[in-house]
Amino acid sequence: MNTAETDNKYEKLLNPDELWALVDCNNFYASCEELFRPDLKDKPIVVLSNNDGCIVARSQKAKELGIPMGEPEFKIRSFLKLHNVAVFSSNYALYGDISTRVMHIIDEICPCEPYSIDEAFCRLKKSLAPNCLEIAKLLRERIQKWTGITCSVGIAPSKTLAKLANHIAKKENGIFILDPAQENFNELLKKIPVREIWGVGKKQSEKLRTNSIRTAYDYKSASEEWIQKNLTVTGLKTLRELHGVPCIETDFSDTPKSLVCSRSFGVRIQNFAELLEAVSSFTAQGAERLRRKNLLASGMCVHIRTSSHAQNCCKNTANALFPYPLCDTKTMLPIAKKLLEGMYRKNHAYVKAGIMFYGILPARSIQKNVFSLLNEQEEQNTEKLMHALDAINKRHGKHAIKFGAEGLENTAWRMKQEHKSPYNPRDIRNLPIAKLS
DNA sequence: TCTGGGGTCCTAGGACCC
DNA sequence: TCTGGGGTCCTAGGACCC
Numbered sequence: 001m002n003t004a005e006t007d008n009k010y011e012k013l014l015n016p017d018e019l020w021a022l023v024d025c026n027n028f029y030a031s032c033e034e035l036f037r038p039d040l041k042d043k044p045i046v047v048l049s050n051n052d053g054c055i056v057a058r059s060q061k062a063k064e065l066g067i068p069m070g071e072p073e074f075k076i077r078s079f080l081k082l083h084n085v086a087v088f089s090s091n092y093a094l095y096g097d098i099s100t101r102v103m104h105i106i107d108e109i110c111p112c113e114p115y116s117i118d119e120a121f122c123r124l125k126k127s128l129a130p131n132c133l134e135i136a137k138l139l140r141e142r143i144q145k146w147t148g149i150t151c152s153v154g155i156a157p158s159k160t161l162a163k164l165a166n167h168i169a170k171k172e173n174g175i176f177i178l179d180p181a182q183e184n185f186n187e188l189l190k191k192i193p194v195r196e197i198w199g200v201g202k203k204q205s206e207k208l209r210t211n212s213i214r215t216a217y218d219y220k221s222a223s224e225e226w227i228q229k230n231l232t233v234t235g236l237k238t239l240r241e242l243h244g245v246p247c248i249e250t251d252f253s254d255t256p257k258s259l260v261c262s263r264s265f266g267v268r269i270q271n272f273a274e275l276l277e278a279v280s281s282f283t284a285q286g287a288e289r290l291r292r293k294n295l296l297a298s299g300m301c302v303h304i305r306t307s308s309h310a311q312n313c314c315k316n317t318a319n320a321l322f323p324y325p326l327c328d329t330k331t332m333l334p335i336a337k338k339l340l341e342g343m344y345r346k347n348h349a350y351v352k353a354g355i356m357f358y359g360i361l362p363a364r365s366i367q368k369n370v371f372s373l374l375n376e377q378e379e380q381n382t383e384k385l386m387h388a389l390d391a392i393n394k395r396h397g398k399h400a401i402k403f404g405a406e407g408l409e410n411t412a413w414r415m416k417q418e419h420k421s422p423y424n425p426r427d428i429r430n431l432p433i434a435k436l437s
Numbered sequence: 438t439c440t441g442g443g444g445t446c447c448t449a450g451g452a453c454c455c
Numbered sequence: 456t457c458t459g460g461g462g463t464c465c466t467a468g469g470a471c472c473c
């Protein structure tokens with residue numbers, strides 16, 4: 001099939017009613033830190049992953065220094081020092097709060113579907129197309145003015161193209177509209193490496209390259225059969241989206257399919273008691289998140305592993321279905337312990353552990369079942385206990401009260417956070433002070 | 438010496454059934 | 456003695472996203 005035929009085929013499928021705008025905050029974590037440290041404006045800033053492991057965000061100046069995303073901090077420590085780079089441990093309470101504010105602003109202008117902490121898709125009626133540019137300008141200006149965060153806006157008929165439009169916007173003046181009908185559409189796609197396409201990762205881009213598919217235009221021109229055979233149905237959806245045909249649904253439901261709580265340790269652990277403390281603590285944190293979101297889990301999985309950089313990396317997981325969907329820590333802790341006992345091996349240096357809840361359901365969808373009716377009084381007591389526990393922790397701070405199995409605050413396995421900014425936007429004492437002269 | 442965490446989706450392969 | 460094949464369900468693992 002030649003390109004002209006392909007284009008015609010997709011033209012028929014075009015959804016005439018909708019456009020997508022992708023709003024993406026620039027250098028989000030680094031920009032959040034900068035809000036509270038105006039002295040760092042236009043300076044290189046990096047934010048580290050949990051445990052102060054890798055670089056997960058960089059300010060524009062840090063990017064210009066050539067600091068790569070995902071680089072382990074210890075490898076470039078002296079470089080960071082030499083160039084006076086401001087280093088922060090991640091402060092998710094801060095980023096989450098700023099994110100909520102940004103999402104509210106977007107939602108007031110047009111209905112928004114948050115996609116990640118720093119991105120949201122907005123559905124625009126195509127009848128608004130003549131005003132797209134105005135809407136994009138308003139989004140950018142208001143977010144900048146009300147939060148201090150700079151964002152980019154990409155607009156196109158499919159989410160994949162909106163992502164590419166955003167990619168171009170970041171290099172232009174912050175706004176770009178990508179329309180398959182525009183004359184230079186193919187020329188624009190020819191400039192974008194295949195790796196920049198949403199859904200094409202490292203492995204797939206290598207595979208594509210060995211088959212001479214190097215740019216977004218090459219991908220768009222490939223045959224459906226070849227793409228589906230080599231990149232599965234997900235790749236096929238991407239192909240159609242590149243032609244402007246929306247086929248990727250994003251799941252915005254409030255009920256996730258799974259919920260994970262896991263951490264790398266500050267030090268290696270061999271001792272069962274310490275490992276159990278960590279797993280119990282993750283179970284308690286996960287259960288608290290379930291209760292906060294009014295969810296129940298049908299089962300859980302515990303995983304532990306030794307270093308993946310060592311020669312004999314050892315990974316273990318163990319699953320258990322709960323007797324009925326639940327969210328109370330008290331019932332979960334003995335289950336987690338039993339799962340861990342079945343996997344733990346002496347003399348292994350464990351570096352990471354975690355738990356995952358699956359089969360998640362909204363609490364209101366569950367009727368009292370046979371099991372819980374048998375112990376109604378006990379169940380009510382547990383519910384009261386969990387409610388009291390959450391209330392105390394909400395009022396007096398995280399970990400104000402907890403289960404003995406979770407261990408003490410200062411145990412060695414807790415993660416390193418040596419560069420954490422002290423800012424909590426909900427605490428008035430943290431607000432920057434403006435001085436008028 | 439030191440390399441994140443929380444998600445989703447898809448596929449292959451094994452177990453099981455008839 | 457000779458011992459099939461197709462469907463379904465589950466799970467582990469890979470790839471991808473931010």
